[in-house]
Amino acid sequence: MLEKTFYKKMLSKSFPFPVKVTYWDGKSEVYGNGKPEVEITFNEKVPISDVTRNASLALGEAYMDKKIEIKGSIQKLICGAYESADSFMRSSKFRKFLPKQKHNEKQSEKDVQSHYDIGNDFYKLWLDPTLTYSCAYFEDGNKDDLEKAQEDKIHHILDKLHPQKGKTLLDIGCGWGTLMLTAAKEYGLKVTGVTLSEEQYKFVQKKIYDQNLQDVAEIKLEDYRELGDKQWDYVTSVGMFEHVGKENLEGYFADVSKYLKQDGTALIHGITRQQGGAVNAWINKYIFPGGYIPGLQEQIGHIIDNDLQVDDVEMLRRHYQRTLEIWDKNFNNSRKEIQNKMGERFTRMWDLYLQACAASFESGNIDVVQYLITKGPSGTNLPMTRQYMMK
Secondary structure: OHHHHHHHHHHOOOOOOOEEEEOOOOOEEEEOOOOOOEEEEEOOOOOHHHHHHOHHHHHHHHHHOOOEEEEOOHHHHHHHHHHOOOOOOOOOOOOOOOOOOOOOHHHHHHHHHHHHOOOHHHHHOOOOOOOOOOOOOOOOOOOOOHHHHHHHHHHHHHHHHOOOOOOEEEEEOOOOOHHHHHHHHHHOOEEEEEEOOHHHHHHHHHHHHHOOOOOOEEEEEOOHHHOOOOOEEEEEEEOOHHHOOHHHHHHHHHHHHHHEEEEEEEEEEEEEEOOOOEOOHHHHHHOOOOOOEOEHHHHHHHHHHOOOEEEEEEEOHHHHHHHHHHHHHHHHHOHHHHHHHHOHHHHHHHHHHHHHHHHHHHHOOOEEEEEEEEOOOOOOOOOOOHHHHOO
């Protein structure tokens, strides 16, 4: 009886549209007026103590374990919970953060490999052919051509740098190498990529040899903090700073400054929050160990403190929402194959992750930022106006 009273209180004001909830005793209630747009079924009780300790972790695990079923859009449900002022997602008594996380080099390597070394074959099932695992850039609005949008994102980043042929570029956290190899082939740059993922390292190394780029491209399997005293004309880093941890964020920007030549230019792209930094217990446990989403104010402070100046800031929240929606569609188109290979619990986990992230971007709970920064006075070696970025 106590559990049911708790859940009624928790769910009755959590959504801006009607939701039907069926409890473990088989009885149902509709919260809100009108035909339910989403239905939640509790196959089992989820202990109150688990939810009050950390709602995202408890409810995420309950969905993975089929203690909870959702009929309708998970993205719509979570977005509604973020947007409702009285929602449990916004109530201080439900929002709990994890203890401080470790981000030494050994732990960082373990964290990266736990996510990216699941296997290239898994990511090929739902990413686009470039294997770009970060926010795309939809120049044509909401069209569904993800491969073009990812290629447009790469060019958008490189064009912002206003790169000069023959100069050097370091890509911190290079992924499967699309950005660094595009910079070498199309912009005439000498590029270095760095990753901690063995799967990514082997993949990019093969592409370098297959495309005869050995003279202009190299990839290193090592921590970005161990690159020595070498400097580059340009530095890029996409989807990286949200993985270094709050305690290492200042050091991350210090390393960007260290590796950048005087008057060099960097483009730093990643997930942020306009409301201040936060972590998510469920995502940290199951998807991105050690993840921390820093706030804008926090990042700007670290940029300035490391003798870097801001040239341009661009927010891409809606672009990442659209990217995730396409990823989840692709994921579910391959759901049977993924489930046969990885199991039902894993499959439910990843579907929840992709939809929950899309909802978080849609609601403005998180955002994506591109910082164009200069080591030296802002705008050095860049055109006078930003029209050059809009090729």
